[in-house]
Amino acid sequence: MKRSSGARLYAATAVGVLSLALITGCSDASDDAGDSGKDAGGASASAASPTPAAEALTSAALEKLLLAQGDVPGYKVDSGDDTLPKSKSAVKTDKAACDPLAWATAGLAPGDTPANASNSVTEAKTPGTAAPSDPAAGLEDAFNVNLTFVGLSSYEGDGAQKALKAVSDGVSACAGGFGLAADGEKSKVTKVTAEKGSGLGDESVAFAESVDMDGEGTATFHTEVVRKGSTVASFYTVNFAALASGKATAIPPAVTRAQIAKLT
Numbered sequence: 001m002k003r004s005s006g007a008r009l010y011a012a013t014a015v016g017v018l019s020l021a022l023i024t025g026c027s028d029a030s031d032d033a034g035d036s037g038k039d040a041g042g043a044s045a046s047a048a049s050p051t052p053a054a055e056a057l058t059s060a061a062l063e064k065l066l067l068a069q070g071d072v073p074g075y076k077v078d079s080g081d082d083t084l085p086k087s088k089s090a091v092k093t094d095k096a097a098c099d100p101l102a103w104a105t106a107g108l109a110p111g112d113t114p115a116n117a118s119n120s121v122t123e124a125k126t127p128g129t130a131a132p133s134d135p136a137a138g139l140e141d142a143f144n145v146n147l148t149f150v151g152l153s154s155y156e157g158d159g160a161q162k163a164l165k166a167v168s169d170g171v172s173a174c175a176g177g178f179g180l181a182a183d184g185e186k187s188k189v190t191k192v193t194a195e196k197g198s199g200l201g202d203e204s205v206a207f208a209e210s211v212d213m214d215g216e217g218t219a220t221f222h223t224e225v226v227r228k229g230s231t232v233a234s235f236y237t238v239n240f241a242a243l244a245s246g247k248a249t250a251i252p253p254a255v256t257r258a259q260i261a262k263l264t
Contacts, residue, residue: 056230057154062117065152065231065262072258076122084108084118084149085182094179100166101192101207102180104234105223109153111163111232118151121255143240148255151234152263160230164203167225171207188212198253200260201226201233222249224256228263235259 057065069077084107085091091106093099100110107118123146155163170192177190190210197206206224213219223236237251 056113056115056156056159059115059117062115062152062154062231066117066119067121067150067255067259067262071262072121072254074124075252075255076124078120078122084120084151090182092181095174097170097173098178098189098192099170100163101170101174101209101223104151104167104225105149105209105221105236106182107149107151107234107236109151109163109232110167110225110234111153111155111159113153113155113159113163115154116151117153118149121148121150121252122146123252144242146237146239146252148235148237148252150255150259153232153234155230155232160227160232161203163232164205164225164227167205167207171205177210190218195222197224198226198251198256198260200256201228201263203227219243220249222251224251226256226260228260231263233259233263 067077071077088099088103088108091099091102091108093102104110109116125145153163154160171194174189174192177188177192180187180189188211190212193208193210195206195208197204204224204226206222209221209223210218211221221236221238223234225232225234227233233256235251235256237249237255239247239249242249
């Protein structure tokens with residue numbers, strides 16, 4: 001697997017990145033990590049709250065609940081149509097239990113439902129001041145932005161709770177890693193680790209995936225899945241420049257808070 005394919009699989013964005021042999025389509029996490037959550041079953045999950053029987057929202061209704069421009073100060077919202085996979089058939093793993101993790105990371109529904117919508121939220125950035133004589137530094141600075149992929153899905157009955165459980169179970173079942181394929185390209189997740197999530201919504205699960213970079217070390221990607229009633233939101237943040245330097249990543253709290261607030 002080449003670094004470019006690894007990023008494409010995980011960030012699902014086709015961007016002709018700097019010649020840093022970096023990932024095509026991944027961006028590092030942003031500022032602070034989310035707030036505390038309660039560990040459950042190896043994954044960081046807040047206590048589940050019972051949800052009365054519910055009807056799933058349509059994909060069109062979910063589109064209206066996605067973050068829109070102006071909802072998060074300092075961030076630009078894009079449709080994500082050109083960067084995110086269109087269906088689960090485009091993202092496959094070699095272990096069925098790991099599918100929900102890969103789907104959530106790609107902005108797809110981690111559970112069994114056709115109702116899904118996704119977009120991307122990019123941190124607004126003032127152009128750097130790299131000297132003209134150092135174009136490489138200027139190019140790197142241009143890619144030093146946080147990009148978050150957001151996915152929403154909706155379920156009938158207890159489908160949303162089952163979706164969160166599938167993700168939590170997947171974190172445990174896939175701790176030793178799994179193979180991933182998307183659009184004919186293959187990648188290898190070497191490790192999955194439970195993390196503390198934001199604690200938002202009725203329950204949440206957060207995890208980190210270490211991805212092999214073609215034998216040249218690994219890159220770590222962070223994902224959080226949050227349930228609010230019968231709707232599930234997934235968040236995945238990347239940063240091209242930070243990924244190159246191996247810096248730690250995190251999901252912007254401002255993005256998760258704003259999105260979950262729209263589901264209330």
